[in-house]
Amino acid sequence: MDFELIKKLIVPAQTKIVLLVLDGLGGLPLVPGGKTELETADTPNLDSLAKRSDLGLSQPAGPGITVGSGPGHQAIFGFDPIKYEIGRGALEVLGVNFPLKPDDVAARGNFCTVDSDGIIIDRRAGRLSTTISQELAELLRSIVIDGVEFFIEPIKEHRFAFVMRGEGLRAGLTGTDPLEVGLADHPVRALNPESEQAARYLNEFVEQARHLLAEKSPANMILLRGFARLPELPQYSEYFGLNPAAIALNGMYRGVSRLVGMTVLEVPENTIRSEFDTLEKHWDEFDYFFIHVKETDTCGADGDFQGKVQVIEAVDRLLPRLLALNPDVVIITGDHSTPAVMKSHSWHPVPLLLFSKYVRPDGFAEFGERVCAHGNLGIMKAREVILLALANADRIKKYGA
Amino acid sequence: MDFELIKKLIVPAQTKIVLLVLDGLGGLPLVPGGKTELETADTPNLDSLAKRSDLGLSQPAGPGITVGSGPGHQAIFGFDPIKYEIGRGALEVLGVNFPLKPDDVAARGNFCTVDSDGIIIDRRAGRLSTTISQELAELLRSIVIDGVEFFIEPIKEHRFAFVMRGEGLRAGLTGTDPLEVGLADHPVRALNPESEQAARYLNEFVEQARHLLAEKSPANMILLRGFARLPELPQYSEYFGLNPAAIALNGMYRGVSRLVGMTVLEVPENTIRSEFDTLEKHWDEFDYFFIHVKETDTCGADGDFQGKVQVIEAVDRLLPRLLALNPDVVIITGDHSTPAVMKSHSWHPVPLLLFSKYVRPDGFAEFGERVCAHGNLGIMKAREVILLALANADRIKKYGA
Numbered sequence: 001m002d003f004e005l006i007k008k009l010i011v012p013a014q015t016k017i018v019l020l021v022l023d024g025l026g027g028l029p030l031v032p033g034g035k036t037e038l039e040t041a042d043t044p045n046l047d048s049l050a051k052r053s054d055l056g057l058s059q060p061a062g063p064g065i066t067v068g069s070g071p072g073h074q075a076i077f078g079f080d081p082i083k084y085e086i087g088r089g090a091l092e093v094l095g096v097n098f099p100l101k102p103d104d105v106a107a108r109g110n111f112c113t114v115d116s117d118g119i120i121i122d123r124r125a126g127r128l129s130t131t132i133s134q135e136l137a138e139l140l141r142s143i144v145i146d147g148v149e150f151f152i153e154p155i156k157e158h159r160f161a162f163v164m165r166g167e168g169l170r171a172g173l174t175g176t177d178p179l180e181v182g183l184a185d186h187p188v189r190a191l192n193p194e195s196e197q198a199a200r201y202l203n204e205f206v207e208q209a210r211h212l213l214a215e216k217s218p219a220n221m222i223l224l225r226g227f228a229r230l231p232e233l234p235q236y237s238e239y240f241g242l243n244p245a246a247i248a249l250n251g252m253y254r255g256v257s258r259l260v261g262m263t264v265l266e267v268p269e270n271t272i273r274s275e276f277d278t279l280e281k282h283w284d285e286f287d288y289f290f291i292h293v294k295e296t297d298t299c300g301a302d303g304d305f306q307g308k309v310q311v312i313e314a315v316d317r318l319l320p321r322l323l324a325l326n327p328d329v330v331i332i333t334g335d336h337s338t339p340a341v342m343k344s345h346s347w348h349p350v351p352l353l354l355f356s357k358y359v360r361p362d363g364f365a366e367f368g369e370r371v372c373a374h375g376n377l378g379i380m381k382a383r384e385v386i387l388l389a390l391a392n393a394d395r396i397k398k399y400g401a
Numbered sequence: 402m403d404f405e406l407i408k409k410l411i412v413p414a415q416t417k418i419v420l421l422v423l424d425g426l427g428g429l430p431l432v433p434g435g436k437t438e439l440e441t442a443d444t445p446n447l448d449s450l451a452k453r454s455d456l457g458l459s460q461p462a463g464p465g466i467t468v469g470s471g472p473g474h475q476a477i478f479g480f481d482p483i484k485y486e487i488g489r490g491a492l493e494v495l496g497v498n499f500p501l502k503p504d505d506v507a508a509r510g511n512f513c514t515v516d517s518d519g520i521i522i523d524r525r526a527g528r529l530s531t532t533i534s535q536e537l538a539e540l541l542r543s544i545v546i547d548g549v550e551f552f553i554e555p556i557k558e559h560r561f562a563f564v565m566r567g568e569g570l571r572a573g574l575t576g577t578d579p580l581e582v583g584l585a586d587h588p589v590r591a592l593n594p595e596s597e598q599a600a601r602y603l604n605e606f607v608e609q610a611r612h613l614l615a616e617k618s619p620a621n622m623i624l625l626r627g628f629a630r631l632p633e634l635p636q637y638s639e640y641f642g643l644n645p646a647a648i649a650l651n652g653m654y655r656g657v658s659r660l661v662g663m664t665v666l667e668v669p670e671n672t673i674r675s676e677f678d679t680l681e682k683h684w685d686e687f688d689y690f691f692i693h694v695k696e697t698d699t700c701g702a703d704g705d706f707q708g709k710v711q712v713i714e715a716v717d718r719l720l721p722r723l724l725a726l727n728p729d730v731v732i733i734t735g736d737h738s739t740p741a742v743m744k745s746h747s748w749h750p751v752p753l754l755l756f757s758k759y760v761r762p763d764g765f766a767e768f769g770e771r772v773c774a775h776g777n778l779g780i781m782k783a784r785e786v787i788l789l790a791l792a793n794a795d796r797i798k799k800y801g802a
Contacts, residue, residue, distance in 0.1 A: 005483060009466075052433060358740075360429060360437065360749065360770050376774035380464060387465030391748045398746055399462060400469035400482060401492050 001078060001383060003234045006396070010241040015328035015393035017242070017288045018279075021076060022315060023069060024297030024338025026350040026369060030305055037300070037308040037340060038351060039368035043316040046332070049323070049355055051365040056377025057349035058333050058385055066347045069297070070094075072335030073256045077290075078240075078386035079233055086256070087171070087228020093161040094255025096153045100163065100230055105171045105198055108226045109152070109160040111136055111219035118184045118210075118221075123177070124158040125219035133157060136219055143208045148201050162224055164202065170195040175225030176206060185223055235261035236288065240390060245282060247275045248292035257290055272311075276318045283325050300338030301345075308340055329392045330355040331385060332367070349379055356392035402479060402784060404635045407797070411642040416729035416794035418643070418689045419680075422477060423716060424470060425698030425739025427751040427770060431706055438701070438709040438741060439752060440769035444717040447733070450724070450756055452766040457778025458750035459734050459786055467748045470698070471495075473736030474657045478691075479641075479787035480634055487657070488572070488629020494562040495656020497554045501564065501631055506572045506599055509627045510553070510563040512537055512620035519585045519611075519622075524578070525559040526620035534558060537620055544609045549602050563625055565603065571596040576626030577607060586624055636662035637689065641791060646683060648676045649693035658691055677719045684726050701739030702746075709741050730793045731756040732786060733768070750780055757793035
């Protein structure tokens with residue numbers, strides 16, 4: 001997508017767009033010849049909407065490429081996830097809902113166990129309890145180095161998110177984690193001259209951490225890897241003229257939404273119903289809403305076919321509340337497929353539904369993988385879906401005369 | 402498209418290709434669940450041909466992007482309309498059928514009214530009569546500046562096409578039109594050093610025009626905007642080995658055809674029938690014919706659903722005359738969609754039919770948007786259609802051994 005071109009073609013409108021993402025929506029039959037999770041689910045509302053919509057399949061990053069949820073969301077938000085790579089460190093930090101700034105250097109942190117010679121004997125420090133991890137994080141927060149600030153956010157067990165904040169820091173850096181036991185941790189090395197200052201700060205931090213934790217057990221050292229800064233993503237308001245809001249429960253999705261300039265709304269309860277409450281409550285304040293449903297992916301990754309079916313059915317029951325708001329454009333899709341039978345993300349293109357007053361429905365009264373494969377949208381790049389949404393919302397003017 | 406590669410693969414043949422473009426062909430139903438213009442039209446000949454053809458949808462510039470007729474034709478001729486942008490000035494001049502040369506700097510001109518201080522009080526000079534406009538154009542033609550030539554071609558009312566011809570002129574130039582009343586006209590500014598000479602010539606022209614028109618009323622000044630040179634498009638003869646002809650009634654389509662090296666044939670009468678007469682008359686002289694039907698777009702833009710249906714039916718009745726010539730390849734499509742219900746161009750992909758002896762028809766005996774969406778060509782980039790045409794005409798040899 002040529003963002004500069006799109007920016008020139010965008011025109012203001014009073015229309016509203018809703019993007020409903022069922023994480024890991026695409027699936028597979030449990031047995032050859034069977035139905036997928038979506039095809040199995042009893043979804044009268046989705047089916048009725050499908051009959052009045054354009055259908056197709058969306059492909060996050062091309063044939064055969066399986067994406068994580070970060071890249072999957074980047075794609076469905078309109079950004080090539082290969083070009084705008086979000087480094088592991090940045091994703092980890094976004095996942096704890098930390099307000100990462102463009103100049104911050106983020107990393108994935110582990111507490112680990114080293115012997116008296118500094119040789120790593122357990123990279124995960126026996127998966128120490130999150131409580132202990134929090135105490136150790138507090139200790140690390142006492143490290144002070146002139147010129148930079150550090151943030152340590154425990155995640156779970158031995159894992160923590162790490163952020164270094166300062167002026168002009170670059171993240172062309174190698175990690176300290178040798179990724180196997182029997183070796184000492186590596187010093188951070190700069191991969192380019194611009195990153196040398198960051199490497200010095202980090203090595204000083206690591207040495208101070210080594211001393212601070214030396215007497216602790218089992219976690220007496222840290223490992224840092226996946227150093228990354230945020231990619232600078234074109235902002236929705238600037239490039240698409242939208243005032244966008246995100247409704248998501250999990251940190252990483254909230255983080256990626258914030259990255260493209262969405263206002264991340266507070267959701268009172270940890271339920272899909274509460275997400276739809278939030279949509280209704282804020283309907284008048286924004287013109288684009290991203291709603292994220294996590295459980296489809298969770299069930300898929302757990303191999304829980306029936307659970308995934310039930311989550312889809314639960315969303316189907318809530319759909320009339322969304323439609324009652326009279327959105328001009330509704331997109332329903334996933335960020336990638338997570339077939340329960342695979343217990344993992346997969347490369348399969350994802351069912352895609354587009355509703356607006358400008359559609360040419362095929363008359364298929366079903367929302368499912370096989371029907372979508374015959375839909376008139378064909379197999380689309382996920383990152384081009386936003387263009388269709390904007391066009392159907394009367395927000396893109398003609399190119400040329 | 403890698404034109405240099407295609408050029409190497411082109412082989413001569415005695416085959417003939419016809420590209421029949423119904424401008425703005427794609428449509429939408431008047432009411433949800435209804436039929437589009439093309440689906441409504443009674444088209445026994447198109448339907449019969451569809452049954453023996455490959456069907457699909459063509460996309461001028463990607464999902465969600467609506468194109469003007471200029472870019473739409475560039476695309477269906479094989480050229481990326483974003484990469485080979487035709488500036489507004491050049492399009493305007495092509496529109497009056499002026500033989501624009503590659504080095505010419507073209508612009509859109511307006512006669513306007515200024516007060517005694519040179520402040521614009523009417524950007525259109527009261528939409529003065531075309532007759533007066535022609536007299537004023539004649540006056541401007543008397544301006545002589547050493548090193549350059551000027552061409553002024555009245556279009557309608559206050560509008561005229563402007564061309565400056567000289568050696569090595571560049572068009573990185575700002576217009577003189579402030580686009581609102583209450584301001585004086587701007588001087589032309591060069592956006593790069595290469596365009597400075599052109600800016601000097603133009604500012605001198607504008608000053609001379611100011612003096613020449615000073616005593617006239619209501620049009621006593623000119624405004625120039627959209628300075629552009631022609632994009633240099635790869636030529637059909639050189640790259641595709643074709644000897645191509647264009648049959649079109651309107652200036653802009655004739656201009657864009659000329660841009661890719663087509664011979665633009667004279668059409669005696671302003672009717673579709675006369676265009677088909679012209680095709681028959683020149684059948685033996687060329688091996689590629691582009692035939693342009695404008696009225697489908699005109700009716701669509703007017704919101705005249707039934708009128709568009711009737712134009713399609715009129716073309717259908719003429720189709721047997723085309724087929725009687727035994728063309729080797731027939732492509733029938735549009736340059737973009739113009740749904741009557743939208744009264745404007747739209748982004749919807751356009752029905753596409755490809756007939757040759759090498760097709761694998763699906764057996765759909767209908768030419769319509771929904772049927773084409775299920776056709777075996779899928780959703781194609783419009784600019785790749787020429788490759789299919791050439792291949793089906795035995796004009797592209799094998800790549801590699």
